[in-house]
Amino acid sequence: MLDRSRIDLAALRARHPGHFGGAGRNRSVAIVFGGALLLLLLGMADLGFFGLNTLTGIGKLWDVTVLMLPPEPGSWAMFRLYLWGLIETIAIALLGTLVAAVLAVPLGLLAARNVTTARIVTFLTRRSLDTIRSVDILIWALIWIGVVGLGPFAGVLAFATSDIGSFGKLFSEAIEAADRKPVEGIVSTGGGRVLGVRFGLLPEVFPVLASQVLYFFESNVRWASILGVVGAGGIGLQLSEAIRTLELRQASFIILMILVTVAAIDLVSNQLRFALIGKRGQART
Amino acid sequence: MAVVLAAAALSCVAAEVSPSLFFAKIGNFTGYIGRLFHLDSGALVVTDPVEWYWGLARWARLLGETIVMAYVGTALGAIGAFFLAFLAAANVTPARWLSFTVRRFCEFCRTVPGLVFALMFVIAFGLGPMAGVLAIAIHSLGALGKLFAEVVENIDMKPVEGVQATGAPWHVSMRFGALPQVMSNFVSYVLLRFEVNVRESAVLGFVGAGGIGMDLFEAIRKFYYSDVSAILVMIVVTVAVIDIFTGKIRHRLIGLVEGR
Numbered sequence: 198m199l200d201r202s203r204i205d206l207a208a209l210r211a212r213h214p215g216h217f218g219g220a221g222r223n224r225s226v227a228i229v230f231g232g233a234l235l236l237l238l239l240g241m242a243d244l245g246f247f248g249l250n251t252l253t254g255i256g257k258l259w260d261v262t263v264l265m266l267p268p269e270p271g272s273w274a275m276f277r278l279y280l281w282g283l284i285e286t287i288a289i290a291l292l293g294t295l296v297a298a299v300l301a302v303p304l305g306l307l308a309a310r311n312v313t314t315a316r317i318v319t320f321l322t323r324r325s326l327d328t329i330r331s332v333d334i335l336i337w338a339l340i341w342i343g344v345v346g347l348g349p350f351a352g353v354l355a356f357a358t359s360d361i362g363s364f365g366k367l368f369s370e371a372i373e374a375a376d377r378k379p380v381e382g383i384v385s386t387g388g389g390r391v392l393g394v395r396f397g398l399l400p401e402v403f404p405v406l407a408s409q410v411l412y413f414f415e416s417n418v419r420w421a422s423i424l425g426v427v428g429a430g431g432i433g434l435q436l437s438e439a440i441r442t443l444e445l446r447q448a449s450f451i452i453l454m455i456l457v458t459v460a461a462i463d464l465v466s467n468q469l470r471f472a473l474i475g476k477r478g479q480a481r482t
Numbered sequence: 483m484a485v486v487l488a489a490a491a492l493s494c495v496a497a498e499v500s501p502s503l504f505f506a507k508i509g510n511f512t513g514y515i516g517r518l519f520h521l522d523s524g525a526l527v528v529t530d531p532v533e534w535y536w537g538l539a540r541w542a543r544l545l546g547e548t549i550v551m552a553y554v555g556t557a558l559g560a561i562g563a564f565f566l567a568f569l570a571a572a573n574v575t576p577a578r579w580l581s582f583t584v585r586r587f588c589e590f591c592r593t594v595p596g597l598v599f600a601l602m603f604v605i606a607f608g609l610g611p612m613a614g615v616l617a618i619a620i621h622s623l624g625a626l627g628k629l630f631a632e633v634v635e636n637i638d639m640k641p642v643e644g645v646q647a648t649g650a651p652w653h654v655s656m657r658f659g660a661l662p663q664v665m666s667n668f669v670s671y672v673l674l675r676f677e678v679n680v681r682e683s684a685v686l687g688f689v690g691a692g693g694i695g696m697d698l699f700e701a702i703r704k705f706y707y708s709d710v711s712a713i714l715v716m717i718v719v720t721v722a723v724i725d726i727f728t729g730k731i732r733h734r735l736i737g738l739v740e741g742r
Contacts, residue, residue, distance in 0.1 A: 233557065240554040244547075244611045244692075254607035261606050288492070295490055331721040332714060333685045335597075339702045344510040345503055354504075423595040427688060437689075440601045448602075452594055459593050 293356020305368025349430025559622025591624025
């Protein structure tokens with residue numbers, strides 16, 4: 198056992214100043230975090246967090262939670278309606294994702310610097326993809342509702358347009374990260390650039406693209422469940438209606454249904470993704 | 483491949499897809515986009531920016547509110563996620579059941595869309611930004627909690643064990659063993675989340691949860707075309723500026739970590 202009284206702390210501190218005061222104690226970091234915290238408090242004050250409203254709101258939130266239990270669909274007919282809404286939701290997400298993925302492949306090629314040599318084309322494609330991406334899916338849904346009317350078709354089109362932006366960017370990044378050698382090999386045999394892309398590039402990036410598409414499908418199912426709030430089809434319509442008419446037990450039942458569906462889809466697509474990536478791993482070795 | 487095609491075909495039926503309707507109405511879409519950029523008088527919006535941005539003061543204030551909502555929501559969510567992550571990470575969790583519970587809780591917060599929470603909070607807190615902030619905070623809590631926990635699971639355990647060997651309690655070993663390793667990753671994820679949340683808070687107004695979304699929704703619904711494009715351009719520019727700004731900070735953070 199070490200005798201504490203015999204340790205000369207002052208001398209140790211003088212010799213190894215870095216080892217005292219703990220790790221990561223840094224003045225500039227502290228200033229940044231302090232500033233962020235101050236901003237947070239100011240923001241909360243600005244939005245009225247420190248009023249009486251908050252307390253009564255929390256009380257009401259408790260009431261709402263109690264009203265939501267236990268979840269129940271109301272009647273058998275309602276349950277069938279919800280089930281159909283859920284199927285519609287999945288259909289919207291699936292179709293929207295697929296259409297966006299197909300349309301995004303040529304755009305991704307256009308936006309990839311190693312495929313498209315004209316810089317002005319890559320620049321313009323990228324900026325338009327950025328613009329598409331920064332407009333939220335709900336806004337796209339509203340615009341498409343104005344075009345094709347209320348219903349799930351508008352939701353499909355909204356997903357298709359909104360995801361083109363994300364897919365185009367992700368695809369172009371995957372293509373830029375791809376190995377150049379297969380393309381050069383094909384070009385060296387006399388195949389043109391188009392053949393080079395088709396047989397040299399696409400087989401290489403396809404598993405990556407497919408796994409990204411699966412990812413987006415998963416998250417799109419979640420998003421599709423709220424498109425109905427603005428009238429673009431799917432279970433969101435029933436959900437927002439149930440919440441607005443304070444049929445909270447039905448609302449919590451719908452939320453439960455969504456949760457279960459999303460979990461099931463996550464499970465399936467996870468396994469699909471592993472299969473895809475595994476295939477790529479086999480091809481590489 | 484065949485399975486995907488079959489599923490797509492079935493979905494076409496379920497989603498009431500009709501190509502004929504699409505091609506019949508596609509003119510509406512281009513027409514809509516065209517009208518967005520024309521004033522009521524028929525002139526192009528750029529010819530009369532003062533008329534186009536007639537409501538600039540109000541929109542700027544609402545946009546500011548939107549950003550504050552995103553900031554407060556992200557910060558509250560991040561603070562919650564910060565504490566939950568150490569409980570949820572399998573390698574440092576104090577108890578297995580705790581890790582399991584926290585993970586399921588995060589999953590729940592992440593899966594229920596923010597807009598649904600917003601609808602619910604609007605009932606409790608009334609119309610206004612408070613409902614939106616809480617919705618963003620809960621959604622960020624779920625998303626960040628998962629990401630943070632994954633970061634913690636990937637740390638080098640030696641510093642943690644070193645601190646534990648001195649007899650330090652759990653929270654001290656987390657503070658001095660784990661925290662220095664994960665901090666820069668945490669901040670980077672929070673910045674990324676902030677970008678996402680700015681976009682999301684811009685549409686939370688659709689259900690009355692504050693921010694610029696309320697005006698945008700009204701403009702779209704009432705067909706005030708030039709207002710829609712004016713607000714959209716403001717949102718797109720703001721989002722782009724914030725993306726560039728946080729992107730810069732993130733790259734410097736990554737540089738800091740790799741430079742060490």
